[in-house]
Amino acid sequence: WGTVRSPAAFWAPGDLSRYHVDRGGCTNCHEPFRGPSPARCIACHTEGYFEARATPAVAGWHRALVVERQACTGCHSEHRGTLAQITEQTRTNPHGEFIFRATRTNSCTVCHEFGNRIATHPTLRDEAVVRQLYEKGRGAHRPGRMGHCLVCHGGGGP
Template sequence: MRFLPLPGGALSAVTMATIALLGGLVWGTWKHPEALWAPGDLSRYHADIPDCGRCHAPFQGPIAARCIACHTADRFAAGAKPAVSAAHRRWIETGQACFHCHTEHRGALAQITVGALVNPHGEFVFRATGTHSCGACHEFGPERGSGTRLLDNAPVRRLLEQGKGAHGRGRMARCLSCHSDGTAPP
Protein backbone atom coordinates (compact mmCIF):
# COMPACT_ATOMS: atom_id res chain seq x y z
CA MET A 1 0.00 0.00 0.00
CA ARG A 2 1.38 3.43 -0.93
CA PHE A 3 0.69 6.63 0.93
CA LEU A 4 0.77 10.03 -0.62
CA PRO A 5 3.45 12.35 0.69
CA LEU A 6 2.43 14.95 3.29
CA PRO A 7 1.87 18.43 1.95
CA GLY A 8 4.77 20.83 2.41
CA GLY A 9 4.94 22.31 5.90
CA ALA A 10 2.61 19.70 7.46
CA LEU A 11 5.31 18.18 9.62
CA SER A 12 6.34 21.55 11.04
CA ALA A 13 2.67 22.47 11.69
CA VAL A 14 2.07 19.21 13.57
CA THR A 15 5.29 19.72 15.54
CA MET A 16 4.32 23.30 16.48
CA ALA A 17 0.80 22.24 17.49
CA THR A 18 2.21 19.43 19.66
CA ILE A 19 4.67 21.80 21.34
CA ALA A 20 1.90 24.34 21.96
CA LEU A 21 -0.39 21.68 23.44
CA LEU A 22 2.31 20.29 25.73
CA GLY A 23 3.34 23.83 26.72
CA GLY A 24 -0.28 24.64 27.63
CA LEU A 25 -0.57 21.47 29.74
CA VAL A 26 2.68 22.23 31.57
CA TRP A 27 1.69 25.86 32.17
CA GLY A 28 -1.84 24.91 33.30
CA THR A 29 -0.53 22.18 35.60
CA TRP A 30 1.91 24.60 37.20
CA LYS A 31 -0.35 27.68 37.36
CA HIS A 32 -3.87 26.22 37.94
CA PRO A 33 -3.64 22.45 38.67
CA GLU A 34 -7.07 22.16 40.31
CA ALA A 35 -8.87 23.78 37.38
CA LEU A 36 -7.03 21.66 34.84
CA TRP A 37 -7.02 18.25 36.50
CA ALA A 38 -9.70 18.10 39.24
CA PRO A 39 -12.60 15.84 38.31
CA GLY A 40 -15.08 17.79 40.47
CA ASP A 41 -15.55 19.84 43.63
CA LEU A 42 -14.58 18.41 47.01
CA SER A 43 -17.21 17.42 49.55
CA ARG A 44 -18.04 19.61 52.54
CA TYR A 45 -15.84 17.30 54.63
CA HIS A 46 -12.67 18.12 52.69
CA ALA A 47 -13.45 21.59 51.29
CA ASP A 48 -10.80 23.17 53.53
CA ILE A 49 -7.91 21.18 52.00
CA PRO A 50 -5.75 23.74 50.19
CA ASP A 51 -4.05 21.62 47.52
CA CYS A 52 -4.26 18.24 45.76
CA GLY A 53 -0.90 17.08 47.14
CA ARG A 54 -2.35 16.71 50.64
CA CYS A 55 -4.24 13.58 49.45
CA HIS A 56 -2.83 12.67 46.02
CA ALA A 57 0.60 11.62 44.76
CA PRO A 58 1.41 12.57 41.16
CA PHE A 59 0.25 9.90 38.71
CA GLN A 60 -0.85 7.61 41.58
CA GLY A 61 -4.07 9.15 42.88
CA PRO A 62 -5.10 9.25 46.54
CA ILE A 63 -2.65 7.66 48.98
CA ALA A 64 -3.97 5.97 52.16
CA ALA A 65 -0.99 7.18 54.21
CA ARG A 66 -1.96 10.77 53.41
CA CYS A 67 -5.55 10.13 54.50
CA ILE A 68 -4.31 8.58 57.74
CA ALA A 69 -2.19 11.66 58.44
CA CYS A 70 -5.47 13.53 59.15
CA HIS A 71 -7.83 10.65 59.95
CA THR A 72 -5.83 8.86 62.65
CA ALA A 73 -7.02 5.84 64.61
CA ASP A 74 -7.18 8.03 67.72
CA ARG A 75 -9.40 10.52 65.91
CA PHE A 76 -11.78 7.70 64.91
CA ALA A 77 -11.79 6.40 68.49
CA ALA A 78 -12.72 9.84 69.82
CA GLY A 79 -15.42 10.71 67.29
CA ALA A 80 -16.98 7.51 65.97
CA LYS A 81 -19.16 4.73 67.28
CA PRO A 82 -17.09 1.82 68.66
CA ALA A 83 -17.85 -0.51 65.70
CA VAL A 84 -16.85 2.17 63.16
CA SER A 85 -13.73 3.01 65.13
CA ALA A 86 -12.69 -0.66 65.37
CA ALA A 87 -13.26 -1.23 61.65
CA HIS A 88 -11.20 1.81 60.70
CA ARG A 89 -8.44 0.79 63.11
CA ARG A 90 -8.25 -2.64 61.39
CA TRP A 91 -8.18 -1.02 57.94
CA ILE A 92 -5.49 1.46 59.00
CA GLU A 93 -3.35 -1.33 60.49
CA THR A 94 -3.66 -3.49 57.36
CA GLY A 95 -3.03 -0.55 55.00
CA GLN A 96 -6.37 -0.74 53.19
CA ALA A 97 -6.95 1.91 50.53
CA CYS A 98 -9.51 4.45 51.77
CA PHE A 99 -11.05 4.86 48.31
CA HIS A 100 -12.44 1.31 48.45
CA CYS A 101 -15.17 2.73 50.70
CA HIS A 102 -14.89 6.50 50.23
CA THR A 103 -15.20 8.71 47.17
CA GLU A 104 -14.49 12.38 46.60
CA HIS A 105 -14.82 15.07 43.94
CA ARG A 106 -18.59 14.65 43.61
CA GLY A 107 -19.56 18.07 44.95
CA ALA A 108 -19.95 19.91 48.22
CA LEU A 109 -23.08 18.09 49.36
CA ALA A 110 -22.22 14.59 48.14
CA GLN A 111 -22.19 11.54 50.41
CA ILE A 112 -18.60 10.23 50.38
CA THR A 113 -19.10 6.82 51.97
CA VAL A 114 -19.98 4.16 49.39
CA GLY A 115 -23.15 2.34 50.40
CA ALA A 116 -24.02 4.79 53.19
CA LEU A 117 -27.58 5.73 53.88
CA VAL A 118 -28.70 8.45 51.51
CA ASN A 119 -30.35 11.48 53.04
CA PRO A 120 -34.03 11.01 52.11
CA HIS A 121 -34.62 14.76 52.33
CA GLY A 122 -31.89 15.60 49.83
CA GLU A 123 -28.40 16.77 50.67
CA PHE A 124 -29.49 20.42 50.84
CA VAL A 125 -31.00 19.78 54.30
CA PHE A 126 -27.48 19.91 55.74
CA ARG A 127 -27.07 23.39 54.29
CA ALA A 128 -30.52 24.49 55.49
CA THR A 129 -29.93 23.29 59.05
CA GLY A 130 -26.23 24.07 59.28
CA THR A 131 -25.54 20.47 60.33
CA HIS A 132 -23.21 17.84 58.88
CA SER A 133 -24.82 14.53 59.77
CA CYS A 134 -28.20 12.84 60.02
CA GLY A 135 -27.53 12.31 63.75
CA ALA A 136 -27.80 16.06 64.31
CA CYS A 137 -31.60 15.83 63.90
CA HIS A 138 -32.36 12.09 64.26
CA GLU A 139 -31.66 9.36 66.79
CA PHE A 140 -31.29 5.96 65.14
CA GLY A 141 -32.16 2.55 66.56
CA PRO A 142 -29.43 -0.01 67.24
CA GLU A 143 -30.03 -1.91 63.97
CA ARG A 144 -30.04 -0.47 60.47
CA GLY A 145 -33.64 0.14 59.48
CA SER A 146 -34.96 -0.28 63.04
CA GLY A 147 -36.47 3.18 63.07
CA THR A 148 -35.52 6.73 63.86
CA ARG A 149 -36.72 9.36 66.28
CA LEU A 150 -36.72 13.08 65.49
CA LEU A 151 -34.76 14.94 68.15
CA ASP A 152 -36.07 17.99 69.98
CA ASN A 153 -33.07 20.29 69.59
CA ALA A 154 -32.18 23.71 68.15
CA PRO A 155 -31.70 22.70 64.46
CA VAL A 156 -34.99 20.76 64.40
CA ARG A 157 -36.97 23.51 66.17
CA ARG A 158 -35.48 26.17 63.85
CA LEU A 159 -36.39 24.16 60.75
CA LEU A 160 -39.95 23.59 61.97
CA GLU A 161 -40.40 27.27 62.90
CA GLN A 162 -38.95 28.66 59.67
CA GLY A 163 -41.09 26.36 57.55
CA LYS A 164 -44.30 27.40 59.30
CA GLY A 165 -45.44 23.78 59.34
CA ALA A 166 -44.14 22.87 55.87
CA HIS A 167 -41.27 20.96 57.49
CA GLY A 168 -43.58 18.88 59.65
CA ARG A 169 -43.56 15.10 59.85
CA GLY A 170 -44.48 13.53 56.50
CA ARG A 171 -44.18 16.76 54.52
CA MET A 172 -40.48 16.71 53.55
CA ALA A 173 -41.16 14.70 50.38
CA ARG A 174 -42.62 17.82 48.76
CA CYS A 175 -39.63 19.98 49.70
CA LEU A 176 -38.31 20.32 46.16
CA SER A 177 -41.45 22.16 45.06
CA CYS A 178 -40.14 25.17 47.04
CA HIS A 179 -36.42 24.43 47.39
CA SER A 180 -35.45 23.18 43.92
CA ASP A 181 -31.84 24.34 44.20
CA GLY A 182 -31.28 23.82 47.92
CA THR A 183 -31.95 27.41 48.94
CA ALA A 184 -34.85 29.17 50.60
CA PRO A 185 -37.71 30.15 48.28
CA PRO A 186 -38.04 33.84 47.28
Template sequence: MPCIHPWISRLIYTITFLLIGYIGWASLDDPATFWAPGHLSRHHTDIAQCTQCHEPFVGPTPQKCLACHSLQQFMASSRVEVSHFHEGVIKQNQSCVICHSDHQGLVAPITVGLMENPHGEFIFRVTGARSCSDCHAVEIRDNVTNFTLLENSLVQDLIREGESAHRAGRFAHCLRCHIGGQADTEEEDDD
Protein backbone atom coordinates in the same frame (compact mmCIF):
# COMPACT_ATOMS: atom_id res chain seq x y z
CA MET B 1 2.13 -2.42 4.18
CA PRO B 2 0.74 0.88 2.85
CA CYS B 3 2.86 3.99 3.32
CA ILE B 4 1.38 7.01 5.15
CA HIS B 5 1.43 10.13 3.09
CA PRO B 6 4.05 12.62 4.44
CA TRP B 7 1.53 15.43 5.07
CA ILE B 8 -0.66 13.05 7.17
CA SER B 9 2.38 12.16 9.28
CA ARG B 10 3.18 15.84 9.82
CA LEU B 11 -0.45 16.52 10.74
CA ILE B 12 -0.45 13.69 13.30
CA TYR B 13 2.85 14.89 14.80
CA THR B 14 1.60 18.49 14.94
CA ILE B 15 -1.68 17.57 16.62
CA THR B 16 0.15 15.31 19.11
CA PHE B 17 2.66 18.06 19.89
CA LEU B 18 -0.13 20.63 20.41
CA LEU B 19 -2.11 18.30 22.69
CA ILE B 20 0.92 17.48 24.83
CA GLY B 21 1.74 21.19 25.02
CA TYR B 22 -1.82 22.08 26.04
CA ILE B 23 -1.95 19.37 28.71
CA GLY B 24 1.40 20.52 30.09
CA TRP B 25 0.41 24.20 30.09
CA ALA B 26 -3.04 23.57 31.65
CA SER B 27 -1.53 21.25 34.26
CA LEU B 28 0.87 23.97 35.40
CA ASP B 29 -1.48 26.93 34.98
CA ASP B 30 -4.49 25.59 36.91
CA PRO B 31 -4.07 21.91 37.82
CA ALA B 32 -7.09 21.68 40.14
CA THR B 33 -9.52 22.86 37.48
CA PHE B 34 -7.88 20.88 34.70
CA TRP B 35 -7.67 17.52 36.47
CA ALA B 36 -10.38 17.54 39.17
CA PRO B 37 -13.42 15.47 38.20
CA GLY B 38 -15.77 17.58 40.38
CA HIS B 39 -16.09 19.76 43.46
CA LEU B 40 -14.89 18.49 46.82
CA SER B 41 -17.42 17.58 49.51
CA ARG B 42 -18.12 19.92 52.40
CA HIS B 43 -15.95 17.62 54.54
CA HIS B 44 -12.85 18.54 52.55
CA THR B 45 -13.38 22.21 51.67
CA ASP B 46 -10.33 23.16 53.73
CA ILE B 47 -8.01 21.29 51.35
CA ALA B 48 -5.95 23.78 49.38
CA GLN B 49 -3.77 21.59 47.14
CA CYS B 50 -4.38 18.35 45.26
CA THR B 51 -1.18 16.90 46.74
CA GLN B 52 -2.68 17.02 50.24
CA CYS B 53 -4.70 13.92 49.25
CA HIS B 54 -3.13 12.71 46.00
CA GLU B 55 0.30 11.26 45.42
CA PRO B 56 1.45 12.33 41.93
CA PHE B 57 0.78 9.60 39.34
CA VAL B 58 -0.67 7.35 42.08
CA GLY B 59 -3.80 9.04 43.43
CA PRO B 60 -5.08 9.14 47.01
CA THR B 61 -3.06 6.97 49.38
CA PRO B 62 -3.80 5.77 52.93
CA GLN B 63 -0.80 7.77 54.18
CA LYS B 64 -2.24 10.99 52.74
CA CYS B 65 -5.63 10.28 54.36
CA LEU B 66 -4.01 9.49 57.70
CA ALA B 67 -2.22 12.83 57.69
CA CYS B 68 -5.62 14.37 58.55
CA HIS B 69 -7.70 11.39 59.73
CA SER B 70 -5.68 9.52 62.35
CA LEU B 71 -6.59 6.29 64.09
CA GLN B 72 -6.79 8.25 67.35
CA GLN B 73 -9.40 10.53 65.77
CA PHE B 74 -11.52 7.54 64.71
CA MET B 75 -11.22 5.99 68.17
CA ALA B 76 -12.25 9.22 69.89
CA SER B 77 -15.10 10.35 67.64
CA SER B 78 -16.70 7.24 66.15
CA ARG B 79 -19.08 4.56 67.31
CA VAL B 80 -17.21 1.48 68.56
CA GLU B 81 -17.94 -0.66 65.50
CA VAL B 82 -16.86 2.15 63.12
CA SER B 83 -13.63 2.85 64.99
CA HIS B 84 -12.74 -0.88 65.12
CA PHE B 85 -13.45 -1.24 61.41
CA HIS B 86 -11.16 1.70 60.59
CA GLU B 87 -8.50 0.35 62.96
CA GLY B 88 -8.35 -2.87 60.94
CA VAL B 89 -8.25 -1.02 57.61
CA ILE B 90 -5.46 1.27 58.82
CA LYS B 91 -3.36 -1.58 60.25
CA GLN B 92 -3.65 -3.46 56.93
CA ASN B 93 -2.74 -0.29 54.98
CA GLN B 94 -5.84 -0.68 52.80
CA SER B 95 -6.94 2.08 50.48
CA CYS B 96 -9.59 4.44 51.84
CA VAL B 97 -11.06 4.88 48.34
CA ILE B 98 -12.54 1.39 48.52
CA CYS B 99 -15.30 2.90 50.71
CA HIS B 100 -14.84 6.66 50.31
CA SER B 101 -14.93 8.90 47.27
CA ASP B 102 -14.89 12.64 46.77
CA HIS B 103 -15.21 15.15 43.94
CA GLN B 104 -18.95 14.41 43.70
CA GLY B 105 -20.16 17.83 44.86
CA LEU B 106 -20.44 19.89 48.00
CA VAL B 107 -23.14 17.87 49.79
CA ALA B 108 -22.55 14.46 48.25
CA PRO B 109 -21.94 11.63 50.70
CA ILE B 110 -18.30 10.54 50.69
CA THR B 111 -18.99 7.02 51.96
CA VAL B 112 -20.02 4.62 49.21
CA GLY B 113 -23.50 3.24 49.85
CA LEU B 114 -24.73 6.09 52.03
CA MET B 115 -28.19 7.41 51.26
CA GLU B 116 -27.99 10.32 48.86
CA ASN B 117 -29.35 13.69 49.89
CA PRO B 118 -32.83 13.95 48.31
CA HIS B 119 -32.65 17.77 48.39
CA GLY B 120 -29.37 18.11 46.52
CA GLU B 121 -27.16 21.12 47.23
CA PHE B 122 -30.07 23.53 46.92
CA ILE B 123 -31.70 23.15 50.36
CA PHE B 124 -28.35 23.41 52.15
CA ARG B 125 -27.43 26.58 50.27
CA VAL B 126 -30.83 28.25 50.75
CA THR B 127 -31.29 27.44 54.44
CA GLY B 128 -27.69 27.59 55.56
CA ALA B 129 -28.07 24.08 57.01
CA ARG B 130 -24.81 22.20 57.47
CA SER B 131 -26.15 18.67 57.87
CA CYS B 132 -29.38 16.68 57.67
CA SER B 133 -29.78 16.87 61.46
CA ASP B 134 -30.19 20.67 61.28
CA CYS B 135 -33.73 20.09 59.95
CA HIS B 136 -34.39 16.42 60.75
CA ALA B 137 -34.34 14.15 63.78
CA VAL B 138 -32.43 11.08 62.62
CA GLU B 139 -33.25 7.72 64.15
CA ILE B 140 -31.57 4.44 63.19
CA ARG B 141 -33.35 1.30 64.30
CA ASP B 142 -32.66 -2.21 62.95
CA ASN B 143 -30.41 -0.74 60.21
CA VAL B 144 -33.29 1.43 58.95
CA THR B 145 -32.81 5.20 59.00
CA ASN B 146 -35.87 7.35 59.66
CA PHE B 147 -35.98 11.13 59.30
CA THR B 148 -38.54 13.28 61.07
CA LEU B 149 -38.88 16.95 60.16
CA LEU B 150 -38.09 19.19 63.14
CA GLU B 151 -40.09 22.25 64.08
CA ASN B 152 -37.14 24.59 64.47
CA SER B 153 -36.43 28.06 63.08
CA LEU B 154 -34.75 26.77 59.88
CA VAL B 155 -37.75 24.64 58.94
CA GLN B 156 -40.31 27.24 60.02
CA ASP B 157 -38.58 30.01 58.01
CA LEU B 158 -38.53 27.84 54.92
CA ILE B 159 -42.21 26.95 55.26
CA ARG B 160 -43.20 30.58 55.90
CA GLU B 161 -41.13 31.89 52.98
CA GLY B 162 -42.66 29.34 50.61
CA GLU B 163 -46.23 30.32 51.58
CA SER B 164 -47.21 26.66 52.16
CA ALA B 165 -45.44 25.35 49.04
CA HIS B 166 -42.64 24.39 51.44
CA ARG B 167 -44.27 21.82 53.65
CA ALA B 168 -43.51 18.25 54.65
CA GLY B 169 -43.58 15.95 51.66
CA ARG B 170 -43.01 18.77 49.14
CA PHE B 171 -39.35 19.71 49.78
CA ALA B 172 -38.04 17.00 47.45
CA HIS B 173 -39.87 18.67 44.55
CA CYS B 174 -38.14 22.05 44.89
CA LEU B 175 -36.63 21.90 41.42
CA ARG B 176 -40.12 22.15 39.91
CA CYS B 177 -40.14 25.83 40.95
CA HIS B 178 -36.45 26.61 41.42
CA ILE B 179 -33.66 26.12 38.91
CA GLY B 180 -31.42 25.20 41.84
CA GLY B 181 -28.36 27.15 40.77
CA GLN B 182 -26.43 29.80 42.64
CA ALA B 183 -27.96 32.56 40.49
CA ASP B 184 -31.45 31.44 41.50
CA THR B 185 -30.75 31.72 45.24
CA GLU B 186 -29.10 35.13 44.82
CA GLU B 187 -32.11 36.45 42.89
CA GLU B 188 -34.45 35.22 45.60
CA ASP B 189 -32.35 36.85 48.31
CA ASP B 190 -32.66 40.21 46.56
CA ASP B 191 -36.49 40.09 46.54
Protein backbone atom coordinates in the same frame (compact mmCIF):
# COMPACT_ATOMS: atom_id res chain seq x y z
CA TRP C 1 -13.46 14.87 31.83
CA GLY C 2 -11.00 17.37 30.43
CA THR C 3 -11.05 18.59 26.85
CA VAL C 4 -9.00 20.98 24.74
CA ARG C 5 -11.54 23.70 25.59
CA SER C 6 -11.50 22.90 29.30
CA PRO C 7 -8.10 21.38 30.16
CA ALA C 8 -8.43 22.20 33.89
CA ALA C 9 -10.96 19.37 34.20
CA PHE C 10 -8.10 16.92 33.63
CA TRP C 11 -6.67 17.80 37.03
CA ALA C 12 -9.75 19.24 38.75
CA PRO C 13 -12.49 16.62 38.34
CA GLY C 14 -15.02 18.34 40.63
CA ASP C 15 -15.56 20.22 43.86
CA LEU C 16 -14.52 18.60 47.13
CA SER C 17 -17.07 17.59 49.71
CA ARG C 18 -17.67 19.74 52.78
CA TYR C 19 -15.52 17.26 54.72
CA HIS C 20 -12.34 17.98 52.78
CA VAL C 21 -12.83 21.42 51.23
CA ASP C 22 -10.61 23.13 53.84
CA ARG C 23 -7.77 20.59 53.77
CA GLY C 24 -5.44 22.49 51.44
CA GLY C 25 -4.04 21.55 48.06
CA CYS C 26 -4.25 18.43 45.96
CA THR C 27 -1.09 16.86 47.38
CA ASN C 28 -2.63 16.57 50.84
CA CYS C 29 -4.67 13.64 49.49
CA HIS C 30 -3.07 12.74 46.15
CA GLU C 31 0.30 11.33 45.23
CA PRO C 32 1.52 13.33 42.21
CA PHE C 33 0.32 11.66 38.99
CA ARG C 34 -1.04 8.67 40.94
CA GLY C 35 -4.15 9.77 42.81
CA PRO C 36 -5.19 9.30 46.43
CA SER C 37 -3.17 6.95 48.61
CA PRO C 38 -3.87 5.26 51.95
CA ALA C 39 -0.83 6.98 53.46
CA ARG C 40 -2.27 10.40 52.65
CA CYS C 41 -5.69 9.48 54.08
CA ILE C 42 -4.16 8.06 57.26
CA ALA C 43 -2.14 11.24 57.82
CA CYS C 44 -5.43 12.86 58.91
CA HIS C 45 -7.71 9.89 59.58
CA THR C 46 -5.70 8.18 62.30
CA GLU C 47 -6.93 5.64 64.85
CA GLY C 48 -7.29 8.55 67.30
CA TYR C 49 -9.39 10.49 64.78
CA PHE C 50 -11.94 7.67 64.65
CA GLU C 51 -11.85 7.04 68.40
CA ALA C 52 -12.69 10.71 69.06
CA ARG C 53 -15.34 11.18 66.35
CA ALA C 54 -17.06 7.88 65.66
CA THR C 55 -19.21 5.27 67.34
CA PRO C 56 -17.34 2.26 68.71
CA ALA C 57 -18.51 0.17 65.75
CA VAL C 58 -17.28 2.67 63.15
CA ALA C 59 -14.01 3.23 65.02
CA GLY C 60 -13.46 -0.51 65.30
CA TRP C 61 -14.20 -1.07 61.62
CA HIS C 62 -11.72 1.61 60.54
CA ARG C 63 -9.03 0.63 63.06
CA ALA C 64 -8.09 -2.50 61.11
CA LEU C 65 -8.06 -0.56 57.83
CA VAL C 66 -5.78 2.13 59.30
CA VAL C 67 -3.38 -0.39 60.83
CA GLU C 68 -3.19 -2.38 57.59
CA ARG C 69 -2.99 0.84 55.53
CA GLN C 70 -5.76 -0.32 53.21
CA ALA C 71 -7.18 1.88 50.47
CA CYS C 72 -10.08 4.09 51.55
CA THR C 73 -11.37 4.50 48.00
CA GLY C 74 -13.20 1.16 48.07
CA CYS C 75 -15.89 2.83 50.20
CA HIS C 76 -15.21 6.57 49.92
CA SER C 77 -15.00 8.87 46.91
CA GLU C 78 -14.47 12.58 46.43
CA HIS C 79 -14.86 15.39 43.90
CA ARG C 80 -18.64 15.07 43.60
CA GLY C 81 -19.57 18.43 45.11
CA THR C 82 -19.71 20.10 48.51
CA LEU C 83 -22.94 18.42 49.61
CA ALA C 84 -22.15 14.95 48.25
CA GLN C 85 -22.09 11.93 50.52
CA ILE C 86 -18.58 10.49 50.26
CA THR C 87 -19.37 7.05 51.66
CA GLU C 88 -20.40 4.68 48.89
CA GLN C 89 -21.26 1.70 51.04
CA THR C 90 -22.76 1.63 54.47
CA ARG C 91 -24.31 -0.98 56.67
CA THR C 92 -26.46 -0.41 59.67
CA ASN C 93 -25.75 -2.52 62.70
CA PRO C 94 -28.77 -4.83 62.87
CA HIS C 95 -27.78 -5.94 66.38
CA GLY C 96 -27.72 -2.50 68.01
CA GLU C 97 -24.99 -1.42 70.42
CA PHE C 98 -26.06 -4.27 72.72
CA ILE C 99 -23.96 -6.73 70.72
CA PHE C 100 -20.77 -4.85 71.60
CA ARG C 101 -21.59 -4.91 75.30
CA ALA C 102 -22.60 -8.58 75.14
CA THR C 103 -19.44 -9.66 73.31
CA ARG C 104 -17.08 -7.10 74.86
CA THR C 105 -15.90 -6.24 71.36
CA ASN C 106 -16.04 -3.00 69.40
CA SER C 107 -15.99 -3.98 65.74
CA CYS C 108 -18.26 -5.88 63.38
CA THR C 109 -15.17 -7.57 61.94
CA VAL C 110 -14.58 -9.51 65.18
CA CYS C 111 -17.48 -11.81 64.22
CA HIS C 112 -18.07 -11.04 60.53
CA GLU C 113 -16.03 -11.32 57.35
CA PHE C 114 -17.06 -8.71 54.77
CA GLY C 115 -14.66 -9.38 51.91
CA ASN C 116 -13.74 -6.43 49.69
CA ARG C 117 -17.05 -4.59 49.99
CA ILE C 118 -18.90 -3.83 53.21
CA ALA C 119 -22.23 -3.69 51.38
CA THR C 120 -22.11 -7.43 50.70
CA HIS C 121 -23.75 -9.86 53.11
CA PRO C 122 -21.09 -10.81 55.68
CA THR C 123 -20.23 -14.33 56.68
CA LEU C 124 -19.57 -15.33 60.28
CA ARG C 125 -15.98 -15.97 61.28
CA ASP C 126 -15.04 -19.15 63.09
CA GLU C 127 -13.86 -17.25 66.17
CA ALA C 128 -14.10 -17.96 69.89
CA VAL C 129 -16.52 -15.08 70.51
CA VAL C 130 -18.95 -16.45 67.89
CA ARG C 131 -18.74 -19.99 69.26
CA GLN C 132 -19.31 -18.65 72.80
CA LEU C 133 -22.42 -16.74 71.70
CA TYR C 134 -23.85 -19.87 70.10
CA GLU C 135 -23.12 -21.95 73.19
CA LYS C 136 -24.30 -19.33 75.69
CA GLY C 137 -27.60 -18.73 73.92
CA ARG C 138 -28.32 -22.41 73.29
CA GLY C 139 -29.32 -21.63 69.72
CA ALA C 140 -30.65 -18.11 70.25
CA HIS C 141 -27.56 -16.66 68.61
CA ARG C 142 -28.06 -18.34 65.26
CA PRO C 143 -28.29 -16.19 62.11
CA GLY C 144 -31.60 -14.35 61.93
CA ARG C 145 -32.35 -14.56 65.64
CA MET C 146 -30.72 -11.34 66.93
CA GLY C 147 -33.94 -9.35 66.48
CA HIS C 148 -35.59 -11.49 69.16
CA CYS C 149 -32.80 -10.64 71.63
CA LEU C 150 -33.20 -6.93 70.95
CA VAL C 151 -36.84 -6.95 72.06
CA CYS C 152 -35.63 -7.12 75.67
CA HIS C 153 -32.02 -6.05 75.34
CA GLY C 154 -32.62 -2.76 73.49
CA GLY C 155 -32.35 -1.74 69.86
CA GLY C 156 -35.82 -2.62 68.61
CA GLY C 157 -37.48 -5.85 67.70
CA PRO C 158 -37.78 -8.35 64.88
